[in-house]
Amino acid sequence: MTIRKKLVVIGNGMAPGRALERLLEKAPDAYEITIFNAEPRVNYDRIMLSPVLSGEKSYEDILIHDDAWYAEHGLTLKKGCKATAIDREKKQVTGADGSVVDYDKLLIATGSSPFIIPIPGKDLDGVLTYRDLDDVEAMLEAAKSGGSAVVIGGGLLGLEAAAGLKERGMDVTVLHLMPTLMERQLDTAAGYLLERAIEARGIKVRTAANTHEIIGEDRVEGVRLDDGTELPADIVVMAVGIRPNGDLARDAGLEVNRGIVVDDAMQTSDPDILAVGECVEHRGTAYGLVAPLYEMAAVVADRLQDGSATYTGSVTSTRLKVTGIDLFSAGDFAEGKDREEIVLRDATNGVYKRLVIQEDKLIGIVLYGDTKDGAWFFQLMRDGASIEEMRETLIFGQNYAGGSPLDPTAAVAALPDDAEICGCNGVCKSKIVGAITEHGLTSLDEVRARTKASASCGSCTGLVEQLMAFTLGDGFVPDAVQPMCGCTDLSHDDVRRLIVAKELKSIPAVMQELEWKTSCGCAKCRPALNFYLVADWPGEYEDDYQSRYINERVHANIQKDGTYSVVPRMWGGMTSSQELRAIADVVDKFGIPSVKVTGGQRIDLLGVPKENLPAVWADLNAAGMVSGHAYAKGLRTVKTCVGTDWCRFGTQDSTGLGVKIEKMMWGSWTPHKVKMAVSGCPRNCAEATCKDIGVICVDSGYELHVGGAAGMHIKGTEVMCSVETEAEALEYCAAVVQLYREQGRYLERIYKWMDRVGLDAIREQVVEDEAKRTALFEKFLYSQRFAQKDPWAERVAGKDAHEFAPMNRIAMREAAE
Amino acid sequence: MNELSPTSTEPKAQHWFTIGRLSDIPRRGARQVLLPRGPIAVFRTQTDEVYAIDDKCPHKGGPLSQGIVHDGAVTCPLHNWVIDLQTGDAMGADQGCVRTYEVRKDADGLVSVSLSGGSGKTE
Missing domain, CATH: 3.90.480.10 (Sulfite Reductase Hemoprotein;Domain 2)
Structure with missing residues (x-):
């Protein structure tokens, strides 16, 4: 027997564990092996920490290698002994216990450490990370007495920790710096669905939340955010990311960037030293998921047997391990001109699927709600398979692949008679077809009136129309609904109605629930949606800055x-x-x-x-x-004449009323601009009769005018009504503006809105219906509480500072290089 | 959890200017980088793609950095031309093209731009 070479392994995580397993399978006697393990344990499955935390599994369940395994293979495992130095000259590793071990080959697998945000209070008792079994035990201990937990970080680990702590009976809040949860793996639409699902479990989620400090004397008592909000907490879990542990390697003079640099042979800058796992940087990438680590481990095992296997990087996929939430993402799902996307949304079932395709190949996958085809898509992506043949049906998954593209009408024809078309009102196919033939219905409105199909949420409108086309043949002329933009088939009115009916309170919510065809909208729909949400949910909706025009x-x-x-x-x-x-x-x-x-x-x-x-x-x-x-797109000016202050013809204090109206209305957002004027007498020096809303003062009170314009179109106002007091004039003006805010389509001036709905309809709601008027007035005043902040003062104080300074300058000399 | 896109290798001649961090640019937004010959606009999309193009609309010279960013395109604030950020081409019926620059992000979130490469058309 030849003298065995000596292999020393620093680290006892999953990556070196897998590498050793592979090595021992093929060449059990090639090396005499010593393992330095800083943790006092054997190798266990860190991926399964979440089920341990939630109580679905125990530590014993997640062991990969028990003590017997090490003994059986003759490995020396130095438990709880950290390697402190590598001497590359002498080829020796020193342990914390003073022991020195010689090596012929060294494998570094020091893993990674949780990133600790450098904020005050980070060292307090009760601030935990989520990395190993010690952390889980500390969390379980804390959870015994209930109380509150704050998890900083809404990524994969943070959410799993939050779900586990909630499961253990704690009151949990997740803080996430970015506006979207898991933004590295998900797009906005899937992030929205995830946030909803997390909240449905009773976990509070705060996105765009920056932690300012952790408060407490000796122990954690709470967390303070940048905006001053304080959240009570008995424990704080930091799960904001990991950084490769490269210190030991760096001290030994090996090349270390972000991680320990290895080549395709998993070799470091020293030919006798290899590295594997999360401590590694390969081709500029550091991995934190298990699949790539195992791929690396296989290469390491082969190289230790003088093989020639190479590691060329990994395509990774992500799944969230929280029971009841199905989420899968892989690859690159950014947009690009040479890329196309296929999006499938099923609002009823909370499903969102998005495939990104480039040159007939699948390069990105995001699945939410229904992930059963994840593995199949992922395989297609990794294989670089051409999807040209199955493009039409690809999104429907493996079962449909290869089938013929569906003709929508044929698909409807193939539905059984009792197939439910409208879920809201429980209307089946035969009922709709029957109503069409029996009553000779030809328009969607008639079908809605007769059957109630698509009359509630409207998401089955397309299906009902297909059914009409199928039943009536050429006799069916679809209603000419002008869609908002190319991102949707819904009209402005439908979108507005559904925002209120379905209580949609964010742009991603609208896009998901109303089945938007693009992932983040366009320059037409985004500003419109932003206005609708501002108008419909004052105090609740957070303005989307990037959806506003410059x-x-x-x-x-x-x-x-x-x-x-x-x-x-x-x-x-x-x-x-x-x-x-x-x-x-x-x-x-x-x-x-x-x-x-x-x-x-x-x-x-x-x-x-x-x-x-x-x-x-x-x-x-x-x-x-x-x-x-x-x-x-809001209140501009209230023009006035000098009225009774100075004018010999003035009948009322037109200047005073104008100032009062402007003080009441400034800052309000409206579908389009609103210009007003108050004239002190019918001579009308303030030109109130060509304004969106005008007031003409007369001896007996105030004549209120609406619907004028003096822009591309010249249009005189029409008189809405007359009122006696200044207070009434203010109330009626606010009520009519509020009605316009609720009914106007984005970029529709008041006169166009009035042409569309009719002056009579406006009178009915604002003049004749006192209760409605009062409600409109109150709603207007309520929303003004949030709108009346001087935007200039806010920016002088530092808001959106990035907007007013260039990102950088490149000087002449440099730029000329 | 911790994926970073590999940085591409570049020809030796190319000089990269570090212009700041990814987080300096708002999502679905842009920042200007000032050059003696005029500003360039650096965009960050919803999905964290970064693009750099001349900050000048081929139509009437509008500052594209001030437009609304949607998917991989920007709508010019002056007359609503839509410019593809990757190719610099005007989209839809409009004809025109703006110069693009190569951009790269490194593992630490630093963004660099190359002024020598790029062109009106990307291959």
């Missing part, structure tokens, strides 16, 4: 040269010497090229570079001026 993002008007114009508010068109002086000073200080008096009775400062905006606003704010919202 003017509403930076609170100024973009000009043809990319500079901006700034219009401070002048209430009712009134100003003062002090304001004018401040404006003049701003113009001089910032060298503003043009100053213009606008048609809305205020002053426009044109040609301000974007980076100067906050400083310009700061000076205007200091003089008491706020944003005039001259850029907003």
Whole structure:
């Protein structure tokens, strides 16, 4: 027998465990093996920590190699003994117990450490990570007495930890820095569904939440967020990511970047030292999932037998191990011009599937709710198989693959008579077909009226129309519904109705529940959805900044040269010497090229570079001026004449009323811009009869006008009603604006809305129905509580600072290189 | 949990300028990087793809960095031209093209841009 070579392994996790297993299978006697293991345990399955935490499994269940295995193969396992140094000259490893072991080959598998966010309180008792069995035991101990847990990190580990702690009876909140849970693995739509499912388990989720500090004296008492919110906590679990452990290798002079650098042979910069697992960086990538680690381990085992196997990187997939939540993602699911996507959404069953295809090959997969085809898709992706032949039916999964593409009408024809078409109202196919033939129905509205099919949530509208096409043949002419944009077949009205009916409170929620055809919308639908949600859910919906047009993002008007114009508010068109002086000073200080008096009775400062905006606003704010919202789909101006203050014909205090209206309405968001005016007498010097809403003061009170325009179309207002008091004038104006906010389609001016719904309908709701008017008025005032914040002051104080400074500059010399 | 896209190897001649971190750019948003010859716009999509193109719409020179970013495209704030971020081509019926630049992200989230490579058309 030849003298056996010596192999030393540093680390006893799953990757070296698998490598040794493979090595011992093929060449049981090739090496004399010593393992340094910092943990006082044998090799166990870390992937299964979550089931241990939730109570579905025990430690014994998740052992991979027990003590007997090490003994049987003659391995020396130094439990609880950390390797402290590698001497590459002498080829020796030193352990924490002072022992020194010689090696011919060394395998480093030091794994990774949880990343600890460097915030105050991170070292308090009760702050845990989620990495090994010690962590799980600490969590279980804490969970015994109930209480609250805060999990920082809404990634795979964080969510599994949260689910486990909840299962153990704790009150759990997950904090996630990004707006979407598991944003590395999921797109927004799937992230939305996941968040909903997590919340349905009674776990609170806070996205876009930045932890400021962990509070407590000796022990954790709570967590404070950047926005000042405090959450009580008996334990805090940090699960924000891992970093490869490369220190030992670095100290030994091996090449270490983010992880220990290895080549395709899993060899480090020293030919006698290999590395495997989470401590490794291969071709710039560090892996934290088990599948790649096992692939690496196989290569290591082969190389230790002088084989020539190579590791060329892994395509990885992710599954969340939380019972009852089906989620699968793999590959690259970013958009690109040369890529196409196939999206299937089934709102009723909470299913979302998205496949990304490039050059007839599957390159990205996101599945939520129904993941049974995950493995099949993943195989297609890894094989780089051409999907050209099955493109039409690919998304339906393996069972449909290879079948002929479905003709929608044929598919409907093939449905049995008792197939349920409308789930909301329980209407089956035969009932619809019967009603169509019996009553000679030809329009969708008639079918809805007769059968109630598609009359509630509307998501089966397409199916009902196909059924009509199938029954009526050429006699069916579908209703010319103008869809919102290419991302959906639904009209603006349908979308608005469904937002309220289904209580949709975020853009991803709308896109999922209403089965959007694109993953993140377009420049047409996003601003519209953002407005609808702002209008329908005041105080609840969080404005989506990136779905706003640039003017509403930076609170100024973009000009043809990319500079901006700034219009401070002048209430009712009134100003003062002090304001004018401040404006003049701003113009001089910032060298503003043009100053213009606008048609809305205020002053426009044109040609301000974007980076100067906050400083310009700061000076205007200091003089008491706020944003005039001259850029907003919202209230612009309330123009006035001087009324009874000065005018010999004035009948009422038109200036005062204009100022009051403007103070009540500023900051409100509307479908399109709203311009108003108050004239003190029928001579109408404030031109109130071509405004969206105008007030003409008369001796007996106030004439309220709506639906004028003086833009692309010239249109005089129509008189809605007359009221006697100023208070009534205010209430009616607010009520009509609120009705417009609720019914108007995005970018539809008041006059177009009025043409569509009819002045009578507006009168009925605002004038004749007192209860409705009061409700509208109250809703308007309620939503103003959230809308009336001066956007300039907010930005002077630092909000959206990134918007007003370039990311970087590259100087002439460098750029010329 | 911890996947990072491999960084591509680049020809030796190419010089990469580190311009900041991925987190400096808002999702579905853009930032400007100023150059002596005019700004370039660096975009970050919903799915964290990063693209750099001249910050100048081929139509009337509008600052594309100020547009709404949707999927892999941006809509110009001046007249609603839609520009494909990867190729720089105007989409739909509009004809025009804007210069693109190669961008890379490294493992630590640093974003770099190459000013020598790229062109109006990407191969």
